[in-house]
Amino acid sequence: MSARQVTLAEVAKQAGVSLATASRVLNGSTRQVSEELSDRVLRTAEQLGYVPNASAQALARNSSSLVGLVVHDITDPYFSCIAAGVTRVAEEAGLVVVLGTTGRRPEREVELLSTLRAHRARAVVLAGSRTTDRASQARLAAEIDAFTEQGGRVACVSQAKLGTDTVVPGNRAGGRALARSLAELGHKKFAVLGGPSELVVARDRLAGFKAGLADAGVAPPVVINGAFTRDGGYEAALELLASKSRTTCVFAVTDVMAMGAMAALRERGVRVPEDMSIAGFDDIPTLRDTVPALSTVRLPLEEMGEIAAGLVLDAGGDEARTVRVAGEVVLRASTAHN
Amino acid sequence: MSARQVTLAEVAKQAGVSLATASRVLNGSTRQVSEELSDRVLRTAEQLGYVPNASAQALARNSSSLVGLVVHDITDPYFSCIAAGVTRVAEEAGLVVVLGTTGRRPEREVELLSTLRAHRARAVVLAGSRTTDRASQARLAAEIDAFTEQGGRVACVSQAKLGTDTVVPGNRAGGRALARSLAELGHKKFAVLGGPSELVVARDRLAGFKAGLADAGVAPPVVINGAFTRDGGYEAALELLASKSRTTCVFAVTDVMAMGAMAALRERGVRVPEDMSIAGFDDIPTLRDTVPALSTVRLPLEEMGEIAAGLVLDAGGDEARTVRVAGEVVLRASTAHN
DNA sequence: GCAGCGCTGGAAAGCGCTTTCCCGCCACGC
DNA sequence: GCGTGGCGGGAAAGCGCTTTCCAGCGCTGC
Structure with missing residues (x-):
């Protein structure tokens, strides 16, 4: 099976151009390429069914197109709504969401963050609610530091004294x-x-x-x-x-x-x-x-997810930003006058 | 900011061994490494906070640790339950789940599959229900072929005449x-x-x-x-x-x-x-x-997710396997005698 | 007419890791 | 004593892509 994967080199060769040119055409670099060559490359790429190797790109560019999303339990509608918001924004930005679930174990959160770091995820949204336990807070903070050190951005949903961007519901x-x-x-x-x-x-x-x-x-x-x-x-x-x-x-x-x-x-x-x-x-x-x-x-759960994703995706200064989201009381039939 | 990332090379140098040795120690290759060197490498890695670059590994090994999960709408409890099952199994296997949502647009499904292919995802679970529309079926089938050609595995939840492993609910x-x-x-x-x-x-x-x-x-x-x-x-x-x-x-x-x-x-x-x-x-x-x-x-929605993930993760022959899952009638208060 | 410039194309040096291949060493058997 | 393996270690060749750097070329400006 496994018909060898089409590489940029093959496209370049077929199109009779250099690797560099092919790369420039197929990824919108700042450099101009003449229309003729550009066309040729585009056509052969199309025709060979070329798909760039994301790992290679990530390696060469030193940045990937992954966005992490960490929740406690995707089955809980609270989280699935936030997840919907995050994925919408990420997908619009052409990024890919990797979903991690902690099952409410703080150490899982740290593990996931480390995995995400290994993948050079561009950003992470931590949707799980924070704990006041000092020890796990500290480990998490350390891992977040490591992550941002490496150039990634982190945002939290719900308050966190973690020095990251945060969307905090009222x-x-x-x-x-x-x-x-x-x-x-x-x-x-x-x-x-x-x-x-x-x-x-x-x-x-x-x-x-x-x-x-x-x-x-x-x-x-x-x-x-x-x-x-x-x-x-x-x-x-x-x-x-x-x-x-x-x-x-x-x-x-x-x-x-x-x-x-x-x-x-x-x-x-x-x-x-x-x-x-x-x-x-x-x-x-x-x-x-x-x-x-x-x-x-x-x-506005989905919106909160969108905001978090937005924060984490557009760079912003190094100030940690905080977006407050107000809750609105809705009285319905489950409460009556006394 | 961005303190340069710790690389294998640095670990190797610090530990006074070759790149090859360091790699062998840190990723469990078949080759033996003497306990002394092994210890040294492990210690320096620990101490430098080394985290392997997943993209580089994926590139070198030509296989990543990503598993795709494609659903229509993560907000729908049907999908979030399946997602929970899939993530559980994937995470146990040390893999990372990338979540894609289609919003019920068939062409999105194809796009996602192609993205997943670019990332050299090891496997994909397609949880969205199939359509009978010929054209989109065909495009999807082509994309699935491309994916499997490249060595990835695909499983579907709900019936699909797509020649993939399938878990079909009754x-x-x-x-x-x-x-x-x-x-x-x-x-x-x-x-x-x-x-x-x-x-x-x-x-x-x-x-x-x-x-x-x-x-x-x-x-x-x-x-x-x-x-x-x-x-x-x-x-x-x-x-x-x-x-x-x-x-x-x-x-x-x-x-x-x-x-x-x-x-x-x-x-x-x-x-x-x-x-x-x-x-x-x-x-x-x-x-x-x-x-x-x-x-x-x-x-058993979560279980269906688990089964699908199981199918897609353990290689199996090239026969497409089908697991049937029975539904059980549960009569409750919303139905009465007439 | 020529230095200098801007522009396009290509060669090649990485990115961080895995893995093949080779080398030196030791134990062994004849 | 020397050939034979087996074994642990290292050098180096990629994996597929990006990007820097350089070369060539047609123009402009003096």
Whole structure:
């Protein structure tokens, strides 16, 4: 099988020009080539089905056309939306996206970054939420340094004190606004189903929510931590019910957790929103058709992916840029007056 | 910035050995290297933070560590589940996944394949559903040939007469079994919200469903075609309602379409399942918590991704292999007796 | 008329790695 | 003692491309 691959040299020979000329024609260098030769080269390339060897180009140019995208779990709609944004922008720029999934293990993130460095990826978008664990933060920072040293750019989605470009969603502000809106509905006893306490995203949303309740003069919420997943929400909700608190309104720090929580409530015969109001965060498009429709804070996820990709692709100074993205409270049927 | 990248040559020099030796130590060639030298090389590599240049390796070895994954829309849970399976297997094998999205444009698929070829990707998983359009089929087949010529492997998810390894879900059988189950509930008037008629997956599910109805001695369904998306399901359902048919049970050929359809029914005050039963296909995990719970045909999506990746990664003979994956009917609350 | 310039084409030197080929060394057997 | 292998190490030839540098040539300007 394996019919030898067509190389630039073959094209050049066939077209009766030098390697240099062929290269200049086929890759838009600054140098001019006469129309005649140019045509000849283009034609023979076409006819031989020439495809440049990307590895060779990358090696010669010392820069590749790869863009990394690191997420925790591509199955989670939060990440798949961001991924869609990133790939759209990257593909428009003629780049290729390499997808890495960490399964939420910080060390995987470092590994992936190192692999990406080996591939001389031009840029990387780190979409996974940050942790507050010092040790892994440090390792990650070191790896990011190595990566930028080498000429690559890095951007993070969600806040990161990593000195990289960042698109930061208004987690805190969103949580706060949501709390106020819910307080306006007359609720007095709140609970929050929070993610793991070391997750920055979860902490910020929680902190914002608490602040919002304080603004409204409402007592602080009961907080139950759980995994940052559907099942985490489910378990946390069960725990809440078991605690016999008089909660009338629950805030799950992500829509996905809220879905799990609603499932738990339903199983236990707690009606939403009659017996309990519930709100999430993110406004995952796939979940918009659920019943009752989930109140939440809308984040423009795809757009966030696009912005991150944009940041990471146009060079910019060496100042780390930060783009803030506001969340918008959307009250729907899952929350009712109390 | 850009501190020059550490190269093998530097490591070799530092360690006082030849390039060849350093290479042999750091990449597990068949050749033996004495423990002393080996240690020295390993240590200096570690200490210099050496990371091999993947492009250079790819060039020298004439094979890269890239695996392509082509999907229509990573936001669609169907694809993101498959993607999760593919990435898991690829990452375990130490390979890197490059993600391409077509936005359902067949020519994009060809472009992507060509890019992947340029990168000398070792293998590609084509997860997008096939079309029956002759012209694009032919172009795709040509590109696949070029790819395999060059030594790459290709696998498809969902049926494809493309002569590649394939994992084919039991679309037909699943549709048929579903139809029978629904007929058993006593329904007599069915409608199908089908995808675009040229989509093989949609056709097969529909054909199976019709066969199942025939098995049960039930009249053929009304068929309404629409886009293969949530909105497509929504529109198709509206159309169905407008048609004033006496339908009591609707089959949407994907869960995502079913969600759209349910939204439309709800808006028009049609209760599910009291006034209308509805079933989907795929059993998307994210959608399992919806109310009413959707009856569907479960496909092991992640596993399908894993299988496809497995096929494409272990060489196998030149026979095109086919792995069939059965769908399992799951009746839930969205379908009721009639 | 000639120095000087701008422009196009080609030769060749890499880019960082793998791998072939060769060399020197040692142990062994006759 | 010397031929034979086997084995560990290094020199060097690529892999396919980009890009620098140089050569040639037709013009312009004095």
